[in-house]
Amino acid sequence: MAELAKNTQSVPPQIEESVTPPWKEAWQAFCKNKLAVVGLGIVIFFIILAIIAPLIAPYGFKDQELSKRLLAPSSEHWLGTDDFGRDILSRILYGARISLWVGFFSVLGSAIFGTILGIIAGYYGKWVDAIISRIFDIMLAFPSILLAIAVVAILGPSLQNALIAIAIINIPNFGRLVRSKVLSVKQEEYILSARAVGMRDARILFSHILPNSMTPIIVQATLAIATAIIEAAALGFLGLGAQAPTPEWGKMLSDSKQYLVQAPWTLFFPGLAIMLTVLGFNLMGDGLRDVLDPKMKQ
Template sequence: MKLEVTEARHPLPVKTASPRAKKWLSFYRKLKRNRAAMVGGAIVLFYIVIAILAPMIAPFDPLEIDLGKKLIPPSGEHWMGTDDKGRDIMSRLLYGTRISLTVGFVSVCIGAAIGIILGLVSGYYGKWIDTVIMRIIDVLLAFPGILLALAIISALGPSLGNVMISVGVFSIPTFARIVRGSTLAAKKLEYVDAVRSLGANDFVIIFRHILPNIMSPIIVQGTLRIATAILTAAGLSFLGLGAQPPTPEWGAMLSNGRDFLFTAPHIAMFPGIAISTLVLGFNLFGDGLRDALDPRMKK
């Protein structure tokens, strides 16, 4: 009688996604269901790609003056026409994308960095520290954003760098109030008490445990704030307080084209379309992020 020896077959281990990977996958699925957010994200991505590839796809030098070709309407050679100095509008628009995105991102980073720190300190420590910081924030909020930016840039002087600073300053109160409210709620949770009982100091608790858990509203507000920053920077340049000639900035181009609205409307039309679509893209994408990151928006 032969004894058959059979080998025990063990099923191969199945790799499961980590909790973080599952969280990101769930976030992407929620975002993907929002068609408006996907459209907004596509618009933003389109402009980012244009900004990166501007030197390679721009048909002409954005600063090259050719008075013999001034005020040419859109044509096969100049797809968006030329301005009053014969400069190619399409090339200037492509390079202007870099400037507008840079102003938007840098100014929001300035406002977010200061606002987040003020909000964390105010919400975590409370008492007189909270009172002092919030009264300063209330003073900044007492001025409309564009007026506060005008006051700051009037004191610093017109330049693109000062535009970033002024727009960043008027973004501080928004971030500070959002972070303060989130910190007040987060510091009462059990995991903060557990970390504190283990001997962690305030710096570790604030920046390693509270801040990472309140990033969702910060990310959403930052995305929406970029749109506001781009629009405000364009407005300041339109008034002559931002980028100075011959910098190809969208607001400055729009200001230059207002003198030719009836004879050469394309000079102002294309920068206006660019500003509107980019701001719309950030707003749509920011709204989608808010819905996807909000746990109360589950379907």
């Protein structure tokens, strides 16, 4: 009995291991990537500027004072004025709203339609996959900016039509990405079991396949926002996007290109805003890819 009691006392107590939630583990891994954190900081900074633009902008984005046209940066106008005497800082602050709005909603539209088409093509295969894939191939055969110009030329130049055009040209990127993911996921045992017990295709697609395909969609969407902002600026620069007096960054570059030598600040600061915003989303997207992609973890 004494020996039995001794052996019982020698057994170490069971230690309960704490399980870290997946989102917390992903956030900790993301924070270890310094460049990704910098990118997130830049994105949050511009989002905050866009939200509080009416509160911090020193002037209205449409306020003109021709006697102060093309003034260099000063204490009165921190980033100078443009050819109509409008404050460049105020227009950049309001322009952040437009660029982020176009970036977010154009990518949201392309992600929704591209995901739906990609799921259908990957899950059903055969002639459905062939038709949808050929449509994607045709769209990708054209340079994205030329396709966007063609769409805007048909719909008419405006900010809303530029958003639609950007959403359309990014659909194949999401569609092909989701299709390739679905082709691998649908071969998993739990999907085959769900089909064997007679589960409806709609439930399989949106309850099982879609949630397991979200990781590449999130990463692609983050990177696509940066591309959408550049494309919106390009359309605005060509006069096919936002129209005057809307303070869209690409339109600001277009209006100021003839003053490159006389007043370089009219181009430098809008171009800097575009560069920093795109850089922020690219750095954040790379960080998300490193965290969410199992291959990158290895």
